[in-house]
Amino acid sequence: MTTTLPAIKDLDGPPLGQTEDAGGLSMPLMGTVLFIASEIMFFATLLGSYYVLRSVNNPWPPEGLETLDLVLPLILTMMLLTSSITAHGAVWGIRNNNRTVFVTSLALTLLLGAMFLVGEIFDAVSLDFDFGSHGAYGSIFFTILGFHALHVLGGVIFFAYQTFAGMVGGFSPRNYQAVECGVWYWHFVDVVWIFVFFTLYVVR
Amino acid sequence: MATTEVRPEVAVGGVEVRQPYRATVLDWLTTTDHKKIAIMYFVTSVVFLCVGGTFAGLVRTQLMQSGERFMDGDTYNQVMTMHALVMVFLFLMPMIAAIGNYVVPLQLGATDMAFPKVNALSFWLVPLGGILMLSGFLVKGGAASVGWYINPPLSNSQFAPGNGVNVALAGLAILGASTTLGSINFIVTILKLRAPGMTMMRMPLFCWNMFVTSLLAVFSLPVLTAGFAMLWIDRNLGANFFNPQAGGDPILYQHIFWFFGHPEVYILLLPIMGVVSELIPVFSRKPAFGYKAFVFATLAIGALGTMVWAHHMFTTGAINVSFFAATSLLIAVPTGVKMFSWTATMWRGKVKWTTAMLFAIGFLSQFLIGGITGVFLGSGSIDFSVHDTYYVVGHFHYVLVAAALFGVMGASYYWFPKMTGRLLNEKVGKVQWVIMFVGTNMTFMAQQILGIKGMPRRIETYYVPAWNTLNLVSTIGAYLIGLGLLMWIINMLVARKRGPIAGDDPWDANTLEWATTSPPPYYNFDALPPIRSERPLFDLKHPAEGAEDAAESAEREHAGAH
Amino acid sequence: MRRTASERLAARRKFGMLVGTIGVALLLASCTGQPEPATQQGEGMHRLYLVMWIIALVLFVGVEIAIWGFPLAFRRRRGDNELPAQSHGNNVLEFVWTAIPAVIVITLFALSWQQINKVQAKEPVPDREIKVIGKQWAWSFDYGNGVTVVGENATKNSAGFANEPVPPRLVVPVGQNIEFKLQSDDVIHSFYIPATLYKLDVVPGQQNAFQVTFTKTSEDQPAHGVYSAGAFQGACAELCGTQHAQMLFEVEVVSPEQFDTWLRGKQAEANRSAGGAATATTTTAASQ
Missing domain, CATH: 2.60.40.420 (Cupredoxins -  blue copper proteins)
Known part of the structure; x- marks a missing residue:
């Protein structure tokens, strides 16, 4: 019961290897954007949970935790925001074939990220509550902080690899998409931090 | 025989030359070809269907009569929980990934998915997550026995101290990552890799449904992952998210779970609707009636599907019942549009009663029951009486078995020839259809009636002898479904080697996957026909009607531009 | 052996009636299954249930007849290789079958809403x-x-x-x-x-x-x-x-x-x- 098809090759069909949609975001960037979208939903759930738990518990924050030291978190925020600028510098560098700017900016970003992590661990250890204490407050506080830190760590490892690759001649003005994807992800990590910072330290 | 050239690869890969065994295995283990990954997804999914089906058989055996002592309460709860988790996450989700992986790039005229390596990763995470999840049966305390929504406080470390819940959570997180990555892959493939001429409004309806499903998955799965992470931290690090004794909120977990859980229903169902939207036009020999309406209905179902989650929580006393009843009922409208459009596609067609078409019609007639009972549940008020009873069990099995599984069957009878080059046995298929149609209706109609009478769900046994007859009917029906599935598997195993040769286009079909050999070569196409509508192959075979198609599609394109 | 057109029509009717009867029987079986309500609140629910049931029954029978009747009535005869008319849609029809379910659903919601409020209503001081x-x-x-x-x-x-x-x-x-x-x-x-x-x-x-x-x-x-x-x-x-x-x-x-x-x-x-x-x-x- 097979049907006979006209020979497709002789027809005026579209050429192979081309696509209908040639403009817009490149495939890796689009993939990154969608990945970031899913991450946004992840953090939205955690932050949403914070506000739900805040609404069902009174007082919030619990007694004994009325104040949090804001100095170190503010410094950390500044560091992370700066690192977003240096990350952008890395893309500018490789796009303009300036390897020095590229590698230096990437290394700076990586360094700022690592310092942020160290600072955050220092801050977390200095707090006198933990996962299980003070009801759900400690739970949600450290969960949000911890998952954000894990994302920063992921970015740091990714940039460490790329810095190394850049130093030994990887990437070029025509081939820097992986760097760009990493930088977009880094911007996301920064923006989420602003929400995390305001939720955990300012709004409370 | 087809007149498209016989390619050397077909002869080499097919019969004449055999690769050494080790090379074949290595080839499959390392492949990034979407067709091979799809076949691996398919096989994995069928294996897990057998596992989940065995669990279902055990559950129905235990419930055959009142006071039955086939399994004790704890064993029953484990088997019942794992039945649900396996069927949802290890059978239906990978099955949809299988069909999507095989069909989407071919229907788009693409050579592969957007990210072939990520695709391979998505697949390999499935057996990993599955084995981790099922390993619960080996750990101390047994597998998770808390129901598939793993509600705290029942699932917290106090009431479920064993490791079963931990491995289930870890396995599910891995499966969630697999689906998220897979969905990102589908979205990018659909947005970026359509062949020249295939605009969004000329995409086959199956691709549209996969697109919306993938968007829903990217949107909702991370929410579940976050919820599972919080529950895991509660259990293992002593946190109090969901512990009511220490300021936690168990209702919060239910919100998180169902915020994923309801879109999940559409993640499972939309692709199957897509399959049916392919089968019915092909076998009615007419275009889909109201292509645009189909597309908008799909988008509407996706959008509304994210706003109805709390209708699973009507009886918690913690939500606004009226609001969620309103949004839930609204979904009936786009669903109704699809139903009417499918039937109108068959009106004045010339319907070929193939097995695949029979399964598509079976889908329609049984999905209708699932849909109507869904309106009762979604109304909010009636739900108070039937929530958490066998009515709900019957309802969602009508949707996920009587409808979705029938769609999967239809898809397999339709695309198996493309995947293997050989046709499945149609007569066996029709007998299988009759057995399964009788089986599903016996099983799930009996359950719905039991639910209305007041039989709660998830009970290990019951003490009302008046429920015996209907439960027996349900159990016999379940065995019949199992028999049907066994016939299906044997049919595939036999046909793979001995089935009649299918040729390129055995169904006189419409879309691009039939414009290449069966199975297609590694790179999919030697040449593509011109694409002027959603049925490029049909247009090629029927130039006069093809011109009409092109005009219709151009008009649609024009209207879509506003 | 070819049957005449009237025989076919009769067979089709018979089949339609069979499917309809089975459907109605099954639906009625589950309809009568609801326990007799023993409370004031339950009586209202039961009435709503019956109203919804009748609407559902009409829709169910009608759509099932279309689902089974259309492919039977318009089945391809052996040797018929002609294409049927290629209709792509009908805006009026599509509008109608979007509007009718919408009206039904809104009506159902209004009825259901009343019941939701009734069963959730509370006297300030119960007996x-x-x-x-x-x-x-x-x-x-x-x-x-x-x-x-x-x-x-x-x-x-x-x-x-x-x-x-x-x-x-x-x-x-x-x-x-x-x-x-x-x-x-x-x-x-x-x-x-x-x-x-x-x-x-x-x-x-x-x-x-x-x-x-x-x-x-x-x-x-x-x-x-x-x-x-x-x-x-x-x-x-x-x-x-x-x-x-x-x-x-x-x-x-x-x-x-x-x-x-x-x-x-x-x-x-x-x-x-x-x-x-x-x-x-x-x-x-x-x-x-």
Whole structure:
């Protein structure tokens, strides 16, 4: 019961290897954007949970935790925001074939990220509550902080690899998409931090 | 025989030359070809269907009569929980990934998915997550026995101290990552890799449904992952998210779970609707009636599907019942549009009663029951009486078995020839259809009636002898479904080697996957026909009607531009 | 052998009627399955259920006839290789079949909304309050003043299987507005009396309550398995662990006079045991 098809090759069909949609975001960037979208939903759930738990518990924050030291978190925020600028510098560098700017900016970003992590661990250890204490407050506080830190760590490892690759001649003005994807992800990590910072330290 | 050239690869890969065994295995283990990954997804999914089906058989055996002592309460709860988790996450989700992986790039005229390596990763995470999840049966305390929504406080470390819940959570997180990555892959493939001429409004309806499903998955799965992470931290690090004794909120977990859980229903169902939207036009020999309406209905179902989650929580006393009843009922409208459009596609067609078409019609007639009972549940008020009873069990099995599984069957009878080059046995298929149609209706109609009478769900046994007859009917029906599935598997195993040769286009079909050999070569196409509508192959075979198609599609394109 | 057109038509009609009859029979079977409502609130629900049922039945029969009838009526005859007319859609028709379900759904919502409000409505002061305590895996009922009905967990046999449970009996008066206050200290349960056509989850840490007014007594109820005669069935509807299936109770609805007699008897019993307990341990049971 097979049907006979006209020979497709002789027809005026579209050429192979081309696509209908040639403009817009490149495939890796689009993939990154969608990945970031899913991450946004992840953090939205955690932050949403914070506000739900805040609404069902009174007082919030619990007694004994009325104040949090804001100095170190503010410094950390500044560091992370700066690192977003240096990350952008890395893309500018490789796009303009300036390897020095590229590698230096990437290394700076990586360094700022690592310092942020160290600072955050220092801050977390200095707090006198933990996962299980003070009801759900400690739970949600450290969960949000911890998952954000894990994302920063992921970015740091990714940039460490790329810095190394850049130093030994990887990437070029025509081939820097992986760097760009990493930088977009880094911007996301920064923006989420602003929400995390305001939720955990300012709004409370 | 087809007149498209016989390619050397077909002869080499097919019969004449055999690769050494080790090379074949290595080839499959390392492949990034979407067709091979799809076949691996398919096989994995069928294996897990057998596992989940065995669990279902055990559950129905235990419930055959009142006071039955086939399994004790704890064993029953484990088997019942794992039945649900396996069927949802290890059978239906990978099955949809299988069909999507095989069909989407071919229907788009693409050579592969957007990210072939990520695709391979998505697949390999499935057996990993599955084995981790099922390993619960080996750990101390047994597998998770808390129901598939793993509600705290029942699932917290106090009431479920064993490791079963931990491995289930870890396995599910891995499966969630697999689906998220897979969905990102589908979205990018659909947005970026359509062949020249295939605009969004000329995409086959199956691709549209996969697109919306993938968007829903990217949107909702991370929410579940976050919820599972919080529950895991509660259990293992002593946190109090969901512990009511220490300021936690168990209702919060239910919100998180169902915020994923309801879109999940559409993640499972939309692709199957897509399959049916392919089968019915092909076998009615007419275009889909109201292509645009189909597309908008799909988008509407996706959008509304994210706003109805709390209708699973009507009886918690913690939500606004009226609001969620309103949004839930609204979904009936786009669903109704699809139903009417499918039937109108068959009106004045010339319907070929193939097995695949029979399964598509079976889908329609049984999905209708699932849909109507869904309106009762979604109304909010009636739900108070039937929530958490066998009515709900019957309802969602009508949707996920009587409808979705029938769609999967239809898809397999339709695309198996493309995947293997050989046709499945149609007569066996029709007998299988009759057995399964009788089986599903016996099983799930009996359950719905039991639910209305007041039989709660998830009970290990019951003490009302008046429920015996209907439960027996349900159990016999379940065995019949199992028999049907066994016939299906044997049919595939036999046909793979001995089935009649299918040729390129055995169904006189419409879309691009039939414009290449069966199975297609590694790179999919030697040449593509011109694409002027959603049925490029049909247009090629029927130039006069093809011109009409092109005009219709151009008009649609024009209207879509506003 | 080819059949004539009229024969085909007759066969088609016969088939349509067969499918229709089976469908109607199945639907009616589940329709009549709903327990007769025993409360004011349940009566409204039952009426709504029947209204929805009729609408659903009409839609079901109509659409099933289309689903099976169209492909049968328009099946491809052997040797017919002509294409049918290629219709791509019809805007008017598509609008109509979007609008009609929308109207039906909005109507249903309006009806349902009324019922939702009715079953959730509460008198500020109910005639009687009963505290329902769900714990793994038995129900207890607290009438206040130390009067309680305490359920026991089902026993297990030597092989680890649960034995038949003995459902505790909740006694309530007919015709009075009763508020059930639900309380759990372990996991989530669900308080379900099928004859009220209502259930509400018993959530730890959350004050759930609802009010019902029984409209008939339970004296004519036959025995069903572990449920004794003269009582409505009750069960836990939310999975709560190993013995979830054994977490049953029964509801005896009696006249207010009988209820008062019963309550006085229980009160005397409670006073005796409270008195005994007070002398022994000076607890505060009596003051509760």
